[in-house]
Amino acid sequence: MSYITKPVARHPRMPVNALGLTARDYEGSMSTLCAGCGHDSVTAALIQAFFELDVEPHRLAKLSGIGCSSKTPTYFVRDAHGFNSVHGRMPSIAAGANAANKDLLYVGISGDGDSLSIGLGQLCHAIRRNVNMLYVMENNGVYGLTKGQFSASADIGSTSKGGVANRQGPINPVDLALSLGATFVARSFSGDKGQLVPILKAGMSHSGFAFIDVISPCVTFNDHKGSTKSYAHTREHMHEVIETDFVPLRAEIKTAYAEGSVKAVTMHDGSVVRLRKVDDKYNASDRGAVLEYLTEVRGRGEIATGLLYLEEGGEDMHGFENTVDTPLVKVPYETLCPGSGALSDLQKEWR
Amino acid sequence: MDQPSASRVNDFALKVATVNGTGSASANGLLLQALFRMGIPVSGKNVFPSNIQGLPTWYEIRVNKDGYTARSPEFQLIVAMNPESYARDIEDVVSGGWVLYDSTKELNHEFRRDDVTFIGVPLARMCVDQFEGARTRILMKNVMYVGALVALLDIDMAVVKGMVEEKFSHKKRLIDANYQAIDLGYNYVRERFDHPLPIRLETMDANGKSVIITGNAAAALGCVYAGATVGAWYPITPSTSLMDGFTEYCHRFRVDPDTGKHNFCIIQAEDELAAAGMVIGAAWMGARSFTPTSGPGISLMSEFIGLAYYAEVPSVFFDVQRTGPSTGMPTRTQQGDLLLCAYASHGDTKHIVLFPADPKECFEFAVKAFDLAERFQTPTFVLLDLDIGMNDWVIPQLEWDDSYVQDRGKVLSAQELDDIERFYRYLDTDGDFVAARTLPGVHPKGAYFTRGSGHDKYGRYTEDSDAYVEVMDRLLKKVESAGDHVPAPEVHRGNAAASHGIISLGGCHWAVLEARDDLASRGIEVDYLRVRGFPFNEVVEDFLEEHDTIFIVEQNRDQQLRKLLINETECPKEKLVSVTYYGGQPLSKGHVLEGLAPFLEKTLMEVGS
Ligand SMILES: Cc1ncc(C[n+]2csc(CCOP(=O)(O)OP(=O)(O)O)c2C)c(N)n1
Ligand code: SF4
Ligand SMILES: [Mg+2]
Numbered sequence: 001m002s003y004i005t006k007p008v009a010r011h012p013r014m015p016v017n018a019l020g021l022t023a024r025d026y027e028g029s030m031s032t033l034c035a036g037c038g039h040d041s042v043t044a045a046l047i048q049a050f051f052e053l054d055v056e057p058h059r060l061a062k063l064s065g066i067g068c069s070s071k072t073p074t075y076f077v078r079d080a081h082g083f084n085s086v087h088g089r090m091p092s093i094a095a096g097a098n099a100a101n102k103d104l105l106y107v108g109i110s111g112d113g114d115s116l117s118i119g120l121g122q123l124c125h126a127i128r129r130n131v132n133m134l135y136v137m138e139n140n141g142v143y144g145l146t147k148g149q150f151s152a153s154a155d156i157g158s159t160s161k162g163g164v165a166n167r168q169g170p171i172n173p174v175d176l177a178l179s180l181g182a183t184f185v186a187r188s189f190s191g192d193k194g195q196l197v198p199i200l201k202a203g204m205s206h207s208g209f210a211f212i213d214v215i216s217p218c219v220t221f222n223d224h225k226g227s228t229k230s231y232a233h234t235r236e237h238m239h240e241v242i243e244t245d246f247v248p249l250r251a252e253i254k255t256a257y258a259e260g261s262v263k264a265v266t267m268h269d270g271s272v273v274r275l276r277k278v279d280d281k282y283n284a285s286d287r288g289a290v291l292e293y294l295t296e297v298r299g300r301g302e303i304a305t306g307l308l309y310l311e312e313g314g315e316d317m318h319g320f321e322n323t324v325d326t327p328l329v330k331v332p333y334e335t336l337c338p339g340s341g342a343l344s345d346l347q348k349e350w351r
Numbered sequence: 352m353d354q355p356s357a358s359r360v361n362d363f364a365l366k367v368a369t370v371n372g373t374g375s376a377s378a379n380g381l382l383l384q385a386l387f388r389m390g391i392p393v394s395g396k397n398v399f400p401s402n403i404q405g406l407p408t409w410y411e412i413r414v415n416k417d418g419y420t421a422r423s424p425e426f427q428l429i430v431a432m433n434p435e436s437y438a439r440d441i442e443d444v445v446s447g448g449w450v451l452y453d454s455t456k457e458l459n460h461e462f463r464r465d466d467v468t469f470i471g472v473p474l475a476r477m478c479v480d481q482f483e484g485a486r487t488r489i490l491m492k493n494v495m496y497v498g499a500l501v502a503l504l505d506i507d508m509a510v511v512k513g514m515v516e517e518k519f520s521h522k523k524r525l526i527d528a529n530y531q532a533i534d535l536g537y538n539y540v541r542e543r544f545d546h547p548l549p550i551r552l553e554t555m556d557a558n559g560k561s562v563i564i565t566g567n568a569a570a571a572l573g574c575v576y577a578g579a580t581v582g583a584w585y586p587i588t589p590s591t592s593l594m595d596g597f598t599e600y601c602h603r604f605r606v607d608p609d610t611g612k613h614n615f616c617i618i619q620a621e622d623e624l625a626a627a628g629m630v631i632g633a634a635w636m637g638a639r640s641f642t643p644t645s646g647p648g649i650s651l652m653s654e655f656i657g658l659a660y661y662a663e664v665p666s667v668f669f670d671v672q673r674t675g676p677s678t679g680m681p682t683r684t685q686q687g688d689l690l691l692c693a694y695a696s697h698g699d700t701k702h703i704v705l706f707p708a709d710p711k712e713c714f715e716f717a718v719k720a721f722d723l724a725e726r727f728q729t730p731t732f733v734l735l736d737l738d739i740g741m742n743d744w745v746i747p748q749l750e751w752d753d754s755y756v757q758d759r760g761k762v763l764s765a766q767e768l769d770d771i772e773r774f775y776r777y778l779d780t781d782g783d784f785v786a787a788r789t790l791p792g793v794h795p796k797g798a799y800f801t802r803g804s805g806h807d808k809y810g811r812y813t814e815d816s817d818a819y820v821e822v823m824d825r826l827l828k829k830v831e832s833a834g835d836h837v838p839a840p841e842v843h844r845g846n847a848a849a850s851h852g853i854i855s856l857g858g859c860h861w862a863v864l865e866a867r868d869d870l871a872s873r874g875i876e877v878d879y880l881r882v883r884g885f886p887f888n889e890v891v892e893d894f895l896e897e898h899d900t901i902f903i904v905e906q907n908r909d910q911q912l913r914k915l916l917i918n919e920t921e922c923p924k925e926k927l928v929s930v931t932y933y934g935g936q937p938l939s940k941g942h943v944l945e946g947l948a949p950f951l952e953k954t955l956m957e958v959g960s
Contacts, residue, residue, distance in 0.1 A: 051418035058795040061636075072575070074800060074812070081791035083635060085628070086654050092583075092620065092628025097791075099581050099616040099629065107594045125621040190890040235406035316620075325614040329637045329790065331614050333757055336578040338604040340751040343572070346603075347748050349561040351386070 018054040026051045026149040028075040029305045032233030033068055038190035038231075039138050043075045043326045045193050046107070046136070050077055050202040053248070061097060065119060066089040069111035069138035069216070088119025091126035091135075098131050100317055101327040105134035113143040114252060116152040125135030127180040127209050134203040134210045137173055138190070140218035142231035159226035171297075177211045178291055178309055184210035185290075185309040186244075189234050190217065191304075196240045198246040198273075199307050205246075207268035208316045215303065229248045239297055242273065242306035243284050265312055273308060284310055361416035363550040365428035368440040370485060372404030375432070378493035379410040381514055382500065383743055386414055387563055388510045389908055390555040394420035395743040396937060399590065401681045409438040416555065421861035422738075422937040427550045428503075432474075437462050449548060451499060451616070453492075453936035470544055472499050472592050477493055477535050482528065491532040498536025505547035507554065508537070512531030529951055552901070562748045566739035567643075569710035569749065573717025574641055575604060575948055578757055579667070581640035583618045583629035585648065586682045589737040590671035593643035610919075623648035627655035630666045634659075634802060637790035638763070639721050641667035646675050646688045651697060656730050657696025657801040660826070663777070663788070665724035665760070668692075668732045669717075672739040674935045683935025684737035686760035686857055689911040692732040693885055699823060701830045703731040704885040705837060707793055708860040709710040709739060711746045712838075712883070719838060727790060727833050736906070738937040739858045761787035775799075776810035784829035837884025840891055843867065845876030850876040850953070854891075859904050859938045866943035875951060877902075882912070887919055895922035902947055906931045 014022040016116065026047045031040050037312040050060065057079035064070035066087035073082045081104075085093045090108050098106055116122045117135045141154045146208070150158075154166040160270065177185045182204040188196045203210030217223050217233045223230045249270040263284065265273045275284055283289050290309050324331065353579045369375035376397075383395040399408040422458045431452040437459070441450055446466040452458060454471025463469070474495050478488040478925045500506055510529060519525040540546055566682055571593050574582065598617055605614040620626035626642045633640035644652070649670050674680035675687045692704050703723050705716040714732050724731040742918075750890045768774060768789065774798040777786045786808075789797030807818035808825075845863075849911045855863045860881055878893045892899045895916070896903060903913040910929040917924045929945030932938055 037928065056795075058798050059792050061791050079795050079798045080883075081798050082802075083632075084802040085631075086658050086803055089624060089628045091623035093632035093635070095618065095625075096581060096583060096629030096632025096634075096640065097636045099618060100633035100636035100640065101792060103498060104636075108608065121621055122625055124528045129618075140417065205810065234357065297903065316618075321616050321618070322611070322613050323616050324607055324614050328614070328616060328633075331580065335614055336605065337576055338600075338754075340753050343576070343749055343751045346563075346572075346600075347562045350564050351558075 002041050014134065014247070017051055019056065021051070023047060023071050024050040025057065025079075026077050028073070028078045031072070031075045033071065034220045034248070036219040036220070037068065038140060039069050039072050042076070042136065042196070042216055045190075045196040045200055047076050048193070049197050049204065052197070053201055053204055055204075059071055059104050061091045062109070063094050063097070063106070063234050064109040064123040064244065065111070065114035067111035067114045067143065068144070069109055069226040070114055072109050074118050074305060077349060088114050088268040089122055090114070091131070093118065095126060095129060095131045095322075097131065097228070098317065099321070099323075099328065100328045103290060103324070103327045104130070107204070108132075108133055108135045110135065111144070112139040112141065112153040112173070115324070116173060118151075120171070124180055126213065127177055127182045129210045129320070130183065130314060132208055132214055132316045134200065134206075136200070136212050136214060138214050138216040139173065139229070140222055141217050142218050142222045143175045144218045144221060148218070153229075155228040159224075159230040161221055161224055162228070173211070173213045174294065174308060175291060178287055182211050183208045183310070183314045184209075184307075185214070185310040186307045187211045187303070187332070189215045189238055189305060191231060191235065191243070192238070195240065195305065201246040202244060202267070202307060202310075204314065205267040205269050205271045206275070208314055215232070216217040234303060237301060237303050238303040239304050239305050241277070241279050241293070241297070241304050242284055242308065243276040244307045245276070245279060247272040247274060267311055267312055273307070273310065275310070278306075282307060338342040352366075352666045359427065359550045360413050360553050361555065364411060364413040364423040364425060365426040365430065366426045366440070366443065367410045367412075367430040367432065369408055369410070369432045369776050370434050370435070370907060371402060371406050371408040373400055375493045376489045378497050381511070382497055382763060383412060384514055385506050385556055386412070386552065387553060387561075387745055388514070389507050389691040391552060392416065392420055392557045393745055396422055396738065397742055399682050402577070405658070407433050414552065418557065419644070419865045419940075421863070422867050422939045424936070424941065425804040428548070429696045430495065430500070431587065432492070435521040438887050441467070448855050449503075451496065451503065453567045454545055461891040468958070470503070470535060470540070472496070474536070477539070478532075481531065481535065491528060494529050494532040495536035498533035499540045501533065502540040502546045503544070505551040505553070532875040540752065552711070555726055558745060558877070560748055561745050562708045563743050563745055565741055565743060566707065566710040566713040566735050567593040567741060568596040568692045569669065569714040570643070570717045570733065570735065570740075572749065573714040575600045576751060577639060577718040577721040577837070579612070579721060580614065580632035581616050581629065583626040583633075583640070583642050584644065585620050585623045585626050587645045587648055589673055589741045590648070590669065591647045592741060593669055593671065606868065623651040624655065627666075627668075631655060631659050631664050634664050637793070639667075639725070639757075641669065641721075643669040643671065645671050645673050646691065647678065649688060649691055653696045653895050655872055656699055656702070657698060659730045660700045660702065661803050662801045663786070664801070667720045667724050668730060670732055670734050672734060672736040676686055676817055680935050681820070682737065684733070684858070684937055685933055685935060686736055686859070686906040687911070687933070688734065688913060689905075689907070692734060693915060693932070695730070698848040699827070701827065701886070703727065703729060703830065703833050703837060705731070706735045706883055706885075707735060708857055708881065709732065709746055710744045711749065713739065714749050714955065718755070721891050723833060725837060726758050726760040726785070726836070727829055728760060729830060729833075730783060734857060736858055747955050761785055762799060763787050763789050765794045768796045771796070775808065777806065777808045779825055784825050784832055788902065795900070833908070834884075834886035834888040837886070837888075840883055840893065840894070842890065843879040845871065845878060845908055847876055849876040849878045850899045851907035852880065852894060852901045853904055854880050854894070854916065855904035856882045856883060860941050862938040862940050863904055865895050865940040866953070869940060869944065870951070871946075876945075885915065891916075892920050892922075895920055895926070899948060902928050902930050902950070904946065907931060908934055916935045
């Protein structure tokens with residue numbers, strides 16, 4: 001049986017958040033992924049992010065498609081509402097759910113197979129629709145759950161465990177999201193929790209679709225020499241272009257950065273995201289320049305990471321659809337039903 | 352020669368043959384509405400190509416004083432406005448009938464028939480003489496044939512002109528042009544031809560409490576009245592006008608008067624898969640949500656339908672059926688998706704399916720579908736077809752009972768969750784096969800994991816045989832128990848106990864009723880049951896048992912209703928005789944009689960007919 005309930009043990013001196021919950025309260029059942037799988041580290045980062053954001057567990061909706069990565073919503077925030085849907089189609093479930101209840105917080109977990117092959121269409125359209133959610137794509141270059149076939153994010157020349165080199169060009173999820181007009185685009189690494197946690201928090205605070213491509217190595221099928229999605233390769237070639245510091249609403253700003261290199265963005269919920277350029281040339285609010293810069297970095301064989309592009313204040317799906325402020329699930333039936341009088345008036349036109 | 356006799360007052364069919372994209376639809380609508388306002392039972396069927404402009408299109412109107420409004424393929428009059436289709440159109444008139452055509456160009460001798468009367472009116476020429484501008488001339492030509500028909504059929508001119516006035520109340524100039532065109536057609540006929548024809552109209556009083564409406568519009572209204580808030584869709588003929596209707600009525604009834612914001616969310620999805628996902632996502636949150644589509648869409652949605660079935664998410668699917676397989680004939684009607692919908696998706700599944708026969712039932716069943724979906728927490732289908740969905744029907748006006756209360760099924764409130772020890776999503780605590788659900792965000796105790804993977808009754812992931820089987824068995828019983836809650840079958844019996852019965856469904860109803868009356872007038876009693884929902888219940892089972900031979904009348908090649916009955920009832924299949932028509936037109940009496948003939952021959956001989 002792959003469902004293992006984890007005993008909830010509380011250390012008396014464990015730190016608590018504003019809701020009086022400990023990080024433990026944000027855990028889920030025991031992971032059944034391979035020991036060392038990158039996805040488990042992403043789960044750990046999510047737990048920390050939700051804990052630090054004081055998220056009310058039952059007000060969180062966590063969704064996924066199918067794959068090893070898509071299994072992970074069971075492993076965090078056990079008291080959140082989960083939806084493990086079908087392969088590649090999580091974005092549509094999230095869009096429908098968000099349409100019905102805009103009051104909840106939404107996080108979607110997907111894989112590179114789930115998002116870039118079978119689900120590419122839905123991902124693209126969720127971006128266009130600007131569904132207000134955090135979308136985490138755990139990217140390992142392979143289909144883990146079906147035993148290691150190349151995915152659409154595999155780089156040219158990257159080899160499989162059996163030594164076969166991939167020859168088809170990859171779909172670059174960050175470039176894709178940028179070209180489709182995504183308002184929050186980031187790339188991170190499961191092995192760099194320090195970078196990942198603030199980005200996840202910023203993504204949750206973003207109003208609109210927040211897309212994070214997280215390199216998350218598959219130790220079983222794609223962590224060998226010759227793979228460009230291995231731990232070693234990622235560590236060696238990772239190039240952080242921007243450092244992210246997340247300052248929650250009303251919190252004191254502690255980190256001190258050199259003047260001029262920091263850009264502070266106030267998020268919809270009042271929290272502040274501070275972006276520190278590691279590279280002087282970088283401008284995280286100029287879409288064209290970001291794309292150009294990323295191409296240049298890629299040309300050097302490096303993997304650009306950080307909160308690469310951020311645009312706050314855009315219109316989300318509800319803005320496009322002009323829905324009422326009350327979540328539709330809370331609009332009383334009396335408001336929805338026009339009643340018998342309206343029906344007979346309407347029909348006068350049909351005679 | 353079958354001369355249409357003088358007794359054909361308010362009893363004939365006519366067909367208008369035009370080119371699509373030339374504005375003839377509004378002229379034909381005007382015609383239908385005029386007959387409706389004269390109080391005569393009437394139906395209009397649009398036979399149109401899958402094309403935007405330039406191909407032949409037809410509009411068929413049947414008037415029948417006795418109220419039979421199924422399609423009649425026997426046309427006493429053809430309004431032949433499209434030279435491209437002259438050959439077949441003129442062939443379609445019954446012997447002794449009439450052809451009204453545009454005589455601006457002389458009619459080719461090949462098309463002449465000795466047994467029909469040709470009425471030539473130089474419509475195009477008169478338009479060129481009287482009106483300016485190419486578009487106006489084309490439009491006025493349509494209005495002009497209406498004028499000619501006013502004279503030929505004795506349509507009430509005051510009614511026609513009254514409608515023109517209503518329609519163009521804010522465009523005085525157009526009223527004058529339309530009047531002029533009508534008069535030109537009318538006067539030309541009056542001055543040169545015998546009129547009215549023996550097929551003509553007389554004012555009746557049959558439509559006092561009726562309206563003209565399409566099934567798609569009625570279903571859309573049903574969604575509004577049911578309180579649906581989220582609709583997701585991908586355009587496909589013949590279902591598109593259902594979402595157009597929902598959009599229109601929402602803008603009319605659901606816009607917050609203070610803020611101008613919408614108490615609804617309509618999402619045009621990227622494809623039908625996404626549309627289904629959105630419906631399921633919204634339903635998971637507790638919204639009443641739906642998608643209108645047609646067969647190809649259901650094929651694409653199938654994976655999601657299985658998820659909704661297994662994870663028990665209430666969701667409503669309207670399938671406005673068209674002619675399959677594949678793209679098939681998108682603008683022709685069929686009942687080809689019965690089996691597809693009843694068992695949509697891989698693995699063991701079975702779904703609630705409703706079969707409305709007209710727009711009135713589209714409205715009522717739409718509301719019912721949401722109640723059933725939520726009560727049984729399962730996908731629920733409403734099967735319309737192109738004929739019901741897109742054609743104009745005269746039906747008793749829709750009624751709404753203001754005391755209606757939504758059946759939300761078992762949804763635990765925050766209070767109820769407070770009071771229970773622990774919540775288990777798939778635990779049937781009271782033996783009715785339905786487990787209570789919770790809605791996200793309501794209460795910390797209500798959280799659970801929705802999934803399409805194996806789960807036990809506590810909602811936990813499982814790969815254990817017994818735990819899996821236990822849930823699957825409950826699901827089967829749950830959906831079967833819905834058989835007593837779907838709209839009850841409509842049963843028609845004769846005076847004596849009949850040994851023969853008919854079972855049919857959906858839009859076949861009207862042709863079956865007419866055929867049955869026809870047989871009764873010849874002394875042959877055939878009982879009739881119309882199934883209105885699936886799963887079937889005892890009433891269907893009893894009807895099957897009571898009769899020796901049961902004709903299953905349906906509009907598909909593969910006898911899908913018959914197969915569903917064989918599959919889902921105790922009836923031996925030898926008793927079920929198939930009567931199918933699947934050419935893409937709405938069913939007519941003749942199809943039914945033809946299908947029954949070989950088997951009733953003996954009986955007919957006995958009665959001496
Ligand atoms: C319709 C459908 N086709 C195929 C599969 C089989 N399948 C399950 S997971 C998967 C790929 C998952 O890859 P990815 O999203 O990268 O997740 P990972 O396991 O690598 O984390 C496939 C092909 C499926 N579940 N459903
Ligand atoms: S197969 Fe790969 S992706 Fe799947 S759990 Fe194992 S390491 Fe992770
Ligand atoms: Mg993968």
